Amino acid sequence: MRILDPWSITDVEDYNRLIEVFGIEVMSEDILKQLPFLNRYFRRKIVFGHRDFQVIVKAIKNSEEYAVMSGIKPSSIYHLGSKITAEQIVYLQQLSKKARVFYAIADIEAWEDNGIPFEKSLEYAVDNVADLITLGLDLKRAYIYLQSREPRVLRWGYLFARGLTRNLLESIYGEKHLGMYMTAMVQVGDILLPQHPDFGGPKPTIVPVGVDQDPHIRLTRDLARKYSGKFKFVPPASVYHKLQWSLKGPGHKMSKRDPMSCLTLNDSPEKASIKIRNAFTGGRETAELQKKLGGKPEVCAVYQLALYHIDDDEKVRQIFEECKQGLRLCGECKHEVAELFANFLRNYQHRKKTNIERARRIIEDLVAGY
Amino acid sequence: MRILDPWSITDVEDYNRLIEVFGIEVMSEDILKQLPFLNRYFRRKIVFGHRDFQVIVKAIKNSEEYAVMSGIKPSSIYHLGSKITAEQIVYLQQLSKKARVFYAIADIEAWEDNGIPFEKSLEYAVDNVADLITLGLDLKRAYIYLQSREPRVLRWGYLFARGLTRNLLESIYGEKHLGMYMTAMVQVGDILLPQHPDFGGPKPTIVPVGVDQDPHIRLTRDLARKYSGKFKFVPPASVYHKLQWSLKGPGHKMSKRDPMSCLTLNDSPEKASIKIRNAFTGGRETAELQKKLGGKPEVCAVYQLALYHIDDDEKVRQIFEECKQGLRLCGECKHEVAELFANFLRNYQHRKKTNIERARRIIEDLVAGY
Structure with missing residues (x-):
């Protein structure tokens, strides 16, 4: 492989395979030039692929509503990977006044995956939300919620689980305990929440993720189609960024354990x-x-x-x-x-210091308002 | 086997095995004579066994609070099996002024098991609740709810799923799709709901069931113990009745398909x-x-x-x-x-006619109040 410029450097990993095998589309110059401006990740080709991003581009051009959906597992403080996703959220929100962010505090995932009780997630949640604000989130156009206290998401988790076989789940997630499969269902609920009737129904939704999260996106898009007769879901769009390694270099994933x-x-x-x-x-x-x-x-x-x-x-x-x-x-x-x-x-x-108290109030309201 | 009296007639099925293998306790004369009065099923030994029923007997004697927990899958109208359970609920409520009934409209189960969308369950729910009232439920001491609209139950379903392996689930329920395992978790949430802090926390709870439901009870008791450190759950008690056959006679289960x-x-x-x-x-x-x-x-x-x-x-x-x-x-x-x-x-x-409208108002309030 030849290194052509400073921005193609991360091609050392075989992202082309993902594009070929899973049908992720290349983030083309044609799409990029239609965007009002590019953030660092788009400029530098760290965002390399997408599904249906043209739907969002169209919404931006036509000043139509769309949702930016993401979340955080509140099991630790933001590392650089969380920062990348957060900056993508903020960027996608800034692209249009009609964008609204939905941000899930994934306390159910923190419980199923890390054994952190719901109430223990709250401290991390405060810190995580303070980061998101400091990185530029416009709170006026954002809905932040706790998975365990968002009944629509909880209910949809059960809804979408009907008929999913062990084979399907194992092929996507490997053999996991029941709670992890249920977490996957909650995430489907998260991603479709912006299209819930309570939030105005069907609308384009963009999910910025590391490319390792594509299985969730595929499952969600499949289920969005399965239930399109009832809910008229627009299949959620996604943009994929290449993963930053840990400081140990190529092949090393960032891990709080190290x-x-x-x-x-x-x-x-x-x-x-x-x-x-x-x-x-x-x-x-x-x-x-x-x-x-x-x-x-x-x-x-x-x-x-x-x-x-x-x-x-x-x-x-x-x-x-x-x-x-x-x-x-x-x-x-x-x-x-x-x-x-x-x-x-x-x-x-x-700057973050001044946002901690704002974040704390947001989380406290979520718990109290329940 | 000798038929000794009109009430031992249903011993033709080997309920003794259940008592031996699964540790269900025999409903003894000693317990029966401590009850203020006996309903038909208790009198006639149709209720043949229990787990921890002495805890409820004690609560009755001491005028202490206890909960009677049950539910209905709103996928059809009450048949005679539903009537038996409902009469047991009413009886267990009548045994003490301190008894409170919790009744789950299991619309999640109706969806996962029968594919009935939540909103389509509501008509059956009205009819089912009208039956329960007509059979004698005291509404002043009853909490009736829809599973899909009771966030505490939805959330606890996710809580209890952590760590449950495929092996365990298959040994209890057989190989089922994900939604059915999630339904089992919701039922655990149902049975423990009376002990939720919002309902005054730990208390004796009695679940009257057909003996075929014992696997749910065992799983719930196991999980109640697993989370006893946090929630101080009293393991739910149960009473078991022998199943009535269909009109086809021995070995035939009542089925709406016939x-x-x-x-x-x-x-x-x-x-x-x-x-x-x-x-x-x-x-x-x-x-x-x-x-x-x-x-x-x-x-x-x-x-x-x-x-x-x-x-x-x-x-x-x-x-x-x-x-x-x-x-x-x-x-x-x-x-x-x-x-x-x-x-x-x-x-x-x-008599039921006059209760249909009451039931309809109850269900409408559940949907509207959400």
């Missing part, structure tokens, strides 16, 4: 710097070799961090070019990226 | 008479033989109908004795029982 390789939005700037300085890079064996051959940004966790999270295109291009040309060694590069990221965190955490 | 063998509370008295006159009896091949040897009430669907549903002990005893002594032939016996049952229906349906 905190040193996973940056969170609550890491102190100093702690984040240390993590970044310990990250896996695309450097050569020696400084001499690196100067001669250039580095390998395509396998470098530090370059990927910059690519995903540093907004300045020129800066990222500079890092890429200098690395490829052997003009930049890993030590100084780590130092610079760590500095940039620490500065982001410092500013971000300052 | 309406001629299944009496419902909406059958016209004339229709009911015809069904009874076509029932399977314990008669001998010829009238001569019958006069000589006597009939076999222990395998007679007509005698069982009298035993379960004709309240006059002396009349039932007379039928039994005359049959055994060859003094009563099947034709005249059917005629008499049909007459008695038709009279019951005539009177019953007259």
Whole structure:
């Protein structure tokens, strides 16, 4: 594979296979040029594919209502993966005044998957919602809810479960305990909730997800079609972003179980710097070799961090070019990226502070209003 | 097996096995004599076993609160099996002023098992509730609800599903689609609902069921113990009645698919008479033989109908004795029982008419109040 430009770098994983096998459509230039503006992930081809995104593009153009649907499992603080999704939510909301965000606090999933009792999820939920606000969510056009306290979603979970066989479930999710299959049903309910009669009925819905979440999307689209006679569902659209690795480099998923390789939005700037300085890079064996051959940004966790999270295109291009040309060694590069990221965190955490109380009120209202 | 008296007649099925294998306790004379009064089913040993019923007896004696929990799948009108359970509910409510009935309209089960959409259940629900009222329910001490609109039950269904394996579920319910397993979880939620904090927390609960429902009871008791640390659940108690056959006789279950063998509370008295006159009896091949040897009430669907549903002990005893002594032939016996049952229906349906509107208001409030 040839690395053509700083933005195609994440093609090292075989996303083309997903496009061929599962029918995900390529995010084409034709679609991109119709959008009012592009965020970092769209600009840099980190968002590589979609299903039915043209339906959303049309809604934007025609100033028609659409929903942006997403959620968070409140089992931990936001890591960089959660940040990517959150920024996608915010971007998709900003594309039109007619967009409304639906955000599920997936406390049922936190229970089934991690054994966290519903009431224990609430602290994480406050922190997660504070992040979403700080990242730019417009609360006036957002419906935030707890899965366990949203009866429409709970009920639809039961509705959609009818007739789903063990074979189907195992082929999508593997062999799991009952609670995990029920969680999958709740997520179907989540994704279709914006189209519930109480929210004005059928409408285009866009779900921004990491590509690993596509099985949920496929199942939901199948069920939306199955129940289209009754509910007139518009099959939910999706956009897929490529997954950021952990700081250990290619093939390593971000995991809270390995905190040193996973940056969170609550890491102190100093702690984040240390993590970044310990990250896996695309450097050569020696400084001499690196100067001669250039580095390998395509396998470098530090370059990927910059690519995903540093907004300045020129800066990222500079890092890429200098690395490829052997003009930049890993030590100084780590130092610079760590500095940039620490500065982001410092500013971000300052702003987040003021949003914690707002988030707490939102969650308290959800519990009290029940 | 010797038939000792008119009330031991239903021992023809091996209920002793259930007692031995599954640990159901025998309904002893010692317990019966502690009850303020006995209804027909208790008097006639149709209620043959229980789990923890002594907990309820104690609550009655001490004038302490307890709950009577049951429900109906609103997929058809009440047949005689539903009537038995309903009369048990009413009886257990009448035993103490401190008893409160919880009655689930199992619309989720009607959907998962029979494909009846939630909103289509409502007509049956009205009819079912009208029957329950006509059979004597005191509405002032009753909480009637729709499963699909009781968020506490919906939520608990998800709660209790955590960790339940396919092996466990298949051993209890056989291989079923996901919706049926989820229905089982809803039923666990139903049975524990009276102990929800919103209803005053832990309390003795009695569930009157046909013995075929014991797997639900066992699973619920297991889960009540599993979550006892958090909710302090009192494991629900149960009383078991022997199942009435269809009019086809021993081994035949009442089924709506075979309406001629299944009496419902909406059958016209004339229709009911015809069904009874076509029932399977314990008669001998010829009238001569019958006069000589006597009939076999222990395998007679007509005698069982009298035993379960004709309240006059002396009349039932007379039928039994005359049959055994060859003094009563099947034709005249059917005629008499049909007459008695038709009279019951005539009177019953007259009273039920006035309860239909009350029931309709109850169901409408459930839907509107949501």
